[in-house]
Amino acid sequence: MDKLVSLAKRRGFIFPGSEIYGGLAGMWDWGPVGSLLKKNYKDLWWKEMVQLRDDIVGMDAAIMMNTRAWEASGHTAAFTDPLIECKICHERFRPDKPDEVTTHEATHKGKKVEWTEPQKFNLLVKAYLGIIEGKQSEIFLRGEITNGVHVNFKNVVDSTRVKIPFGIAQIGKAFRNEITPGNFIFRSREFEQLEVQFYIKPDEAEGKKWFEYWKENRMEWFLKLGMKKENLRFRDHADDERAHYARLATDIEYNAPWGWQEMMGIHHRGDWDLSRHQQFSGKTMTFRDPHTNEEYLPWDIETSSGLERPLLFLLLDAYHEEDGRTFLKLHPKLAPYKAAVFPLLANKEQLVEKAREIYNGLKEDFMVAWDDRGNIGKRYASQDEIGTPYCITVDFQSLEDGMVTVRDRDTAQQERINMIDIKEFLTRKINY
Numbered sequence: 273m274d275k276l277v278s279l280a281k282r283r284g285f286i287f288p289g290s291e292i293y294g295g296l297a298g299m300w301d302w303g304p305v306g307s308l309l310k311k312n313y314k315d316l317w318w319k320e321m322v323q324l325r326d327d328i329v330g331m332d333a334a335i336m337m338n339t340r341a342w343e344a345s346g347h348t349a350a351f352t353d354p355l356i357e358c359k360i361c362h363e364r365f366r367p368d369k370p371d372e373v374t375t376h377e378a379t380h381k382g383k384k385v386e387w388t389e390p391q392k393f394n395l396l397v398k399a400y401l402g403i404i405e406g407k408q409s410e411i412f413l414r415g416e417i418t419n420g421v422h423v424n425f426k427n428v429v430d431s432t433r434v435k436i437p438f439g440i441a442q443i444g445k446a447f448r449n450e451i452t453p454g455n456f457i458f459r460s461r462e463f464e465q466l467e468v469q470f471y472i473k474p475d476e477a478e479g480k481k482w483f484e485y486w487k488e489n490r491m492e493w494f495l496k497l498g499m500k501k502e503n504l505r506f507r508d509h510a511d512d513e514r515a516h517y518a519r520l521a522t523d524i525e526y527n528a529p530w531g532w533q534e535m536m537g538i539h540h541r542g543d544w545d546l547s548r549h550q551q552f553s554g555k556t557m558t559f560r561d562p563h564t565n566e567e568y569l570p571w572d573i574e575t576s577s578g579l580e581r582p583l584l585f586l587l588l589d590a591y592h593e594e595d596g597r598t599f600l601k602l603h604p605k606l607a608p609y610k611a612a613v614f615p616l617l618a619n620k621e622q623l624v625e626k627a628r629e630i631y632n633g634l635k636e637d638f639m640v641a642w643d644d645r646g647n648i649g650k651r652y653a654s655q656d657e658i659g660t661p662y663c664i665t666v667d668f669q670s671l672e673d674g675m676v677t678v679r680d681r682d683t684a685q686q687e688r689i690n691m692i693d694i695k696e697f698l699t700r701k702i703n704y
């Protein structure tokens with residue numbers, strides 16, 4: 273993990289938020305390479321969920337909502353973590369995370385640490401809206417992106433051709449006043465979520481069927497992206513552990529360096545959200561089946577994932593040290609750059625010109641990097657560390673025979689291919 277954190281900063285994936293001012297706990301800034309990785313992940317997810325499926329539509333709700341929406345969803349009352357305070361230094365921790373408590377006790381080196389009784393602490397972040405000081409209204413930054421979808425259930429049904437079963441997909445920022453942010457980006461106070469609320473008929477068998485379907489579907493997603501099977505598992509929530517809204521809940525967990533951790537959740541939310549919004553808003557939230565005329569409040573099977581946690585775990589699985597090389601074995605679809613183009617020597621005009629020609633041609637279709645600094649070895653090393661799957665070098669021979677050297681990130685093997693075939697080569701390799 274330490275090596276990854278250092279690489280992430282050194283190569284422009286992730287920087288500590290507001291670093292020059294001493295930082296701000298739980299905040300991270302994504303750099304030039306990291307923001308590409310993030311975008312690739314979100315684009316792939318959107319393609320799989322919205323573009324390729326006929327039964328899911330997308331939406332993008334506002335971050336701030338009428339506070340009644342948070343009362344309805346139960347967040348103002350129940351979005352709480354228990355909290356204990358160290359009586360020596362007054363730092364607060366979650367008693368349900370015993371590892372963090374023990375680690376903290378160890379920092380007081382042999383002193384007996386006493387703790388306060390657990391107290392509930394609301395995780396919603398407050399903000400103030402309005403222009404007149406003193407007359408602003410207190411609102412919340414959304415603690416999860418789910419609510420913006422449910423309040424628009426009717427709008428989506430009325431404005432599209434969706435029919436039950438169908439889903440609404442959304443990607444967006446969420447904010448939580450986490451008591452103990454940490455483990456790099458794992459627990460942040462500002463993070464992104466990718467969710468599908470999948471509405472089904474209120475029927476036990478349908479509920480079970482779709483819950484199982486989404487569990488398998490999401491596990492398959494991480495495996496397809498190259499996450500190691502042995503590092504993934506399902507964990508069903510016990511009855512006393514489930515969130516206030518959930519009938520069934522399973523996490524997909526990852527075997528992190530500090531133990532198995534939640535990466536995402538699949539929740540059977542029943543009609544909790546729609547019925548509560550119906551009750552609190554006074555607006556009907558039912559769905560009328562166009563064929564049978566049956567009218568009911570649909571149930572919801574939710575798949576809820578953060579963005580930071582899967583990316584952290586994908587990066588951990590991708591990190592390789594082999595034969596003196598460090599490289600990120602990222603799936604080519606996720607890799608920030610698909611290829612890097614180099615002229616063998618930066619001071620030979622003809623080489624630079626030919627390499628630029630290739631680079632400019634590829635740019636139209638792929639995110640490609642250019643590098644003419646230092647020697648080839650150093651350039652390979654820096655592309656390896658950001659996970660660029662292919663490096664293309666133009667040398668003197670290329671000027672004569674039109675062939676370039678393509679070097680593979682994972683094997684370090686080199687092959688000569690014709691310049692005119694590069695686009696086809698990359699398309700084939702990246703879309704495998």
Ligand code: ATP
Nearest residue numbers: 450458459460463534535536537576577578580581
């Ligand atoms: P935890 O128990 O670890 O706090 P949670 O059960 O509160 O997580 P959910 O409310 O189910 O998490 O949120 C769904 C997903 O959103 C999580 O599985 C995770 O991927 C992501 N997520 C939640 N909180 C954070 C956070 N503080 N930082 C980064 N990602 C988060």
